[in-house]
Amino acid sequence: MENTLTNVEINEYLKSLGMKAQAAKTALQRLDTAQKNHALNRAADALVQESERILSANEKDYARAKENGMAEGLLDRLKLTDARIEAMAEGLRQIADLDDPVGEVMETFDRPNGLYIEKVRVPMGVIGIIYEARPNVTADAFGLCFKTGNAVILKGGRDAFYSNQAVTAVIGETMEKEGVDRNAIQLIENNDRAVTTAFMKLKEYVDVLIPRGGAGLIRSVVENSTIPVIETGTGNCHIYIDETADLAKAVPIVINAKTQRIGVCNACESLLVHEKIADKILPALGKALLEKQVEIRGDEAVRAQIPEAHAVTEEDYGTEYLDLILSVKTVSSLEEAVAHINKYNTGHSDAILTEDKAHAQKFLREVDSACVYVNASTRFTDGFEFGFGAEIGISTQKLHARGPMGLKELTSYKYQITGDGQVRP
Amino acid sequence: MENTLTNVEINEYLKSLGMKAQAAKTALQRLDTAQKNHALNRAADALVQESERILSANEKDYARAKENGMAEGLLDRLKLTDARIEAMAEGLRQIADLDDPVGEVMETFDRPNGLYIEKVRVPMGVIGIIYEARPNVTADAFGLCFKTGNAVILKGGRDAFYSNQAVTAVIGETMEKEGVDRNAIQLIENNDRAVTTAFMKLKEYVDVLIPRGGAGLIRSVVENSTIPVIETGTGNCHIYIDETADLAKAVPIVINAKTQRIGVCNACESLLVHEKIADKILPALGKALLEKQVEIRGDEAVRAQIPEAHAVTEEDYGTEYLDLILSVKTVSSLEEAVAHINKYNTGHSDAILTEDKAHAQKFLREVDSACVYVNASTRFTDGFEFGFGAEIGISTQKLHARGPMGLKELTSYKYQITGDGQVRP
Numbered sequence: 138m139e140n141t142l143t144n145v146e147i148n149e150y151l152k153s154l155g156m157k158a159q160a161a162k163t164a165l166q167r168l169d170t171a172q173k174n175h176a177l178n179r180a181a182d183a184l185v186q187e188s189e190r191i192l193s194a195n196e197k198d199y200a201r202a203k204e205n206g207m208a209e210g211l212l213d214r215l216k217l218t219d220a221r222i223e224a225m226a227e228g229l230r231q232i233a234d235l236d237d238p239v240g241e242v243m244e245t246f247d248r249p250n251g252l253y254i255e256k257v258r259v260p261m262g263v264i265g266i267i268y269e270a271r272p273n274v275t276a277d278a279f280g281l282c283f284k285t286g287n288a289v290i291l292k293g294g295r296d297a298f299y300s301n302q303a304v305t306a307v308i309g310e311t312m313e314k315e316g317v318d319r320n321a322i323q324l325i326e327n328n329d330r331a332v333t334t335a336f337m338k339l340k341e342y343v344d345v346l347i348p349r350g351g352a353g354l355i356r357s358v359v360e361n362s363t364i365p366v367i368e369t370g371t372g373n374c375h376i377y378i379d380e381t382a383d384l385a386k387a388v389p390i391v392i393n394a395k396t397q398r399i400g401v402c403n404a405c406e407s408l409l410v411h412e413k414i415a416d417k418i419l420p421a422l423g424k425a426l427l428e429k430q431v432e433i434r435g436d437e438a439v440r441a442q443i444p445e446a447h448a449v450t451e452e453d454y455g456t457e458y459l460d461l462i463l464s465v466k467t468v469s470s471l472e473e474a475v476a477h478i479n480k481y482n483t484g485h486s487d488a489i490l491t492e493d494k495a496h497a498q499k500f501l502r503e504v505d506s507a508c509v510y511v512n513a514s515t516r517f518t519d520g521f522e523f524g525f526g527a528e529i530g531i532s533t534q535k536l537h538a539r540g541p542m543g544l545k546e547l548t549s550y551k552y553q554i555t556g557d558g559q560v561r562p
Numbered sequence: 563m564e565n566t567l568t569n570v571e572i573n574e575y576l577k578s579l580g581m582k583a584q585a586a587k588t589a590l591q592r593l594d595t596a597q598k599n600h601a602l603n604r605a606a607d608a609l610v611q612e613s614e615r616i617l618s619a620n621e622k623d624y625a626r627a628k629e630n631g632m633a634e635g636l637l638d639r640l641k642l643t644d645a646r647i648e649a650m651a652e653g654l655r656q657i658a659d660l661d662d663p664v665g666e667v668m669e670t671f672d673r674p675n676g677l678y679i680e681k682v683r684v685p686m687g688v689i690g691i692i693y694e695a696r697p698n699v700t701a702d703a704f705g706l707c708f709k710t711g712n713a714v715i716l717k718g719g720r721d722a723f724y725s726n727q728a729v730t731a732v733i734g735e736t737m738e739k740e741g742v743d744r745n746a747i748q749l750i751e752n753n754d755r756a757v758t759t760a761f762m763k764l765k766e767y768v769d770v771l772i773p774r775g776g777a778g779l780i781r782s783v784v785e786n787s788t789i790p791v792i793e794t795g796t797g798n799c800h801i802y803i804d805e806t807a808d809l810a811k812a813v814p815i816v817i818n819a820k821t822q823r824i825g826v827c828n829a830c831e832s833l834l835v836h837e838k839i840a841d842k843i844l845p846a847l848g849k850a851l852l853e854k855q856v857e858i859r860g861d862e863a864v865r866a867q868i869p870e871a872h873a874v875t876e877e878d879y880g881t882e883y884l885d886l887i888l889s890v891k892t893v894s895s896l897e898e899a900v901a902h903i904n905k906y907n908t909g910h911s912d913a914i915l916t917e918d919k920a921h922a923q924k925f926l927r928e929v930d931s932a933c934v935y936v937n938a939s940t941r942f943t944d945g946f947e948f949g950f951g952a953e954i955g956i957s958t959q960k961l962h963a964r965g966p967m968g969l970k971e972l973t974s975y976k977y978q979i980t981g982d983g984q985v986r987p
Contacts (some may be wrong), residue, residue, distance in 0.1 A: 146796035163679035163904070166928065246949055252938060254948060260694060260931065330770035340784070344960045359765070365782050365791070365961040386983035393985035412752050478586070501978045503591065505687065513677060515982030522986070523977075524671055535686050535769045535974035538792040552948075553926045556938030560818035561947070 141328065147335045151437075154290055155321050155342025156366045158263045161320040163289040166260060170237040177233040178317045181226035183311040184276060184304070188222045194303035195272065202270075202296050214271050215297055225276040225304075232280040238545045239286045244245060255553045260286030262344040264547065265336065267358060270294035270423040274302040277336070278349075279322045281529050285547040288321050290343065292336055295328035302326065337362040344549075349530050349555075352457070367538060367546075368394050369530035371483035372402035374515040375455045375499070378472040380411035381493035384418050386512055390490060393514040396429045400459045402531055403486050403518040407454060409474045412438060412467045419443055419465075426463060435465040454481045463484055471496055475503045482506055484533045486515040507540035564867040572760045579715055579748050580767025586713040586745040588985065591685060591860045593742070595662040598709055602658040606651035609701065609729070613647045619728035620697065628694075630782075635825075639696050640722055650701040657705040659835055660951045662849065663970045680978045685711030686918035687769040690761065690769050692783060694775040700729040703774075704747045706954050710972040713746050715768065717761055719752035719775075727751065760898045762787040762895040769974075774955050777882070792963060792971075794955035797910035798882045799940040802899040802925070805836035806918035809843050811937055813850050815915060821854045825884045827956055828911050828943040832879060834899045836893040837863060837892045844868055845889075851888060858872035860890040880904045900928045907931055909958045911940040932958060932965035 154513065168176075183190065195217040199224040199560040202215055241258040248254065264287045266278045275293060282289035301324055309319040325336060337346060340363045347367045358366055376394055378387050394405035410418060415438055423443030426433055433439070434453050435446040446465065453464040454477070466472045471489075478487050489500040490508035497511040508518045518541060520528025525543030532538045538546035567575065593601075609616065620642040627640055651674040666683040673679065688792035689712045691703045699719060709713035718726040726749055734744040750761060762771060765788045772792045773783040783791055803812050819830035835843060840863055845892055848868030852859055858864070859878050860871040871890065878889040879902070893899045896914075903912050914925040933943045943966060947952025950968030955961045963971040 163928065248947070248949060252942060282882070328771075359788050365793075365959055367961070368790075383983070389985050390983065397986055497980070503588065506976065508977045508979060511980045513979060513984040514986050516986035517677060517979065517984070518977075524673060534790055539824070539974055540977050548962055551931065552933045552943075552965050553936075554933060554938060554942065555922070555936045558808075558815065559938040559942070560814050561939050561941035562821055 194299040270296040272300035382490040686886035
């Protein structure tokens, strides 16, 4: 698994995966919804039935990671248990229960020359997913891609290698038993970095590449890939408390957005407060944040109200902490708040707290983010919270999909045009 | 314009364009439809009023290109005349008349927790367009981007440099007179290749990059860009004449698709014929093609019916000729035709000629192209022919937009979420 291959060998290896995925793509596009749902449910059953095999592979990963000194939090993400395998299976069953977006006629046009044009929702084809050391992503990514008729090629983190291999094998074997092309799911079984980089250039065989993980992984994919990428995940999310805010709502929303779960992309990392209400809101807010062990980094006006706050730097404003730290800045206007957010945010989620409709409208319109909130926590940016029933990630780019991505966002479309002999004059 | 800059100077230059585009982006998003349409019509008037200035700049380009030995066809594309400037102006007026897609509420969700979510169509922000030596693209690309509320940064071909500069100046000056940020349109005024490559990495300021031109330009953008790209243009388009085809429709459709205009991406480059009807269709088809000066490259069975045909090679099947050449192959089944097309096509446009509904359905479903036709010429793949009223290009990728791209395809969306204090449990 860590063999160093020559470039020719790497290309041969990836080409063979690509060709198998292309064949699987054609086979998957012939399945109807009932066939796909049946296979998903059978894969869920198999994960539970084969849980010992998966757990024993996971133990190998876990022991090695522990030996290598992996931090407790990461070890916990890596660890599988019966309950977690049951949750993976349940995830596949839930995906089976969702509506199938494939085949939807999105629009039709009757042209004056008699051509009839249908815009039809179709699978992407082959999806590549590069992710880190959470083995549950393996089943989840397969489920979402399979339901939308896509073949998937997975490159998981090396720390979860044996776990990913076991999950992929169980699902692939089930597909075969059910008469589905087992290459609907393939795992890159080589952790050489050169293989991953070459995978990002497998444009001839892969239609879209989705990185799921930290900022470093995503940057590497964006810089190296020639395959179209959907950029996900980094969230430097802001809350702006306007002078027109209902202060009773402000403390619960900020505490929720900052502390309900700290390591996630929709957590609040930066707070802006209108200077006119700084003395009214900051003492209570500071007290509540400090009780939750949040380190506050503020400008002078903030520190005047919260003596425990540290001095904030320019760098803080651009930092996604993913930790119990919050930068806090006072602003003199809504315009200043919008300009600050558009300068420092990552296009993920930003909120205004206001009781003034014109201020809310201006913020919704002018803040350039996937999800813009009025009087609610940024933590709601999530496929399940939006009612999509599934989520492959949160897109922070503007091309194709923006914000939470569910099943529809894993599809493309084609135009089907029917004529009776039309030629262009 | 051909100064060699240091990397630091290149980055400073592009950063200054990027920052001006970001400021223009915010200003453009505040314009309503009437303001945008008024400015487009004023820009159209100005192009005509300032036609002498544009023609004199174009003469400089033309003289230099001629001196450099540019081919006649390319010289013709470069040449501007009063009529062509009037056509550019008319293009802007037509864009003003189209519906504005920005602001459309695409979907709404009422969540059980009381959150109200609106999915709203918004501009992309800043669009980069890299193109070759057709100065009319300058006005056209500006018009499409401006109508959709986007700032545009243009990099035109060096051969049209002075023409592009004049068109950009006339439009920019008009914007300023009309109280619109003149940086709604900016031209990269340096033809150093290093500047173009660095522009492809201006991700912090540019939301999407669209190359318009030949295969070499598009490949270079795909390989170098870190900005999300919409790949356009290359079309290795097929027509498959099934054994169930109405032979009376076949000759006119093939002749139209091959010869009506040869240098365009939706022209037919390869023909497949079911072997059972080869002797019925090929003699007449060969005669008609030869009358139109088309060189036929065929397999043995084809050459048995058309003695004038040359031998076809594997390489021919993958070639977009953009010329009076057609590869022709016989196949033994619909399945073989579909597999051949999916192996060699570029995902652009492919057609089946058949009177059998099941064959048509199978072809529509299984051929993996943006536009799939039954009984019509591939030449209809075009934003105007589809009724979009405009076209920025034909996308051959599956992410974001596929097939002809009109105004909608230059937009993104955002989620606007309104609550009254909701926090995530």
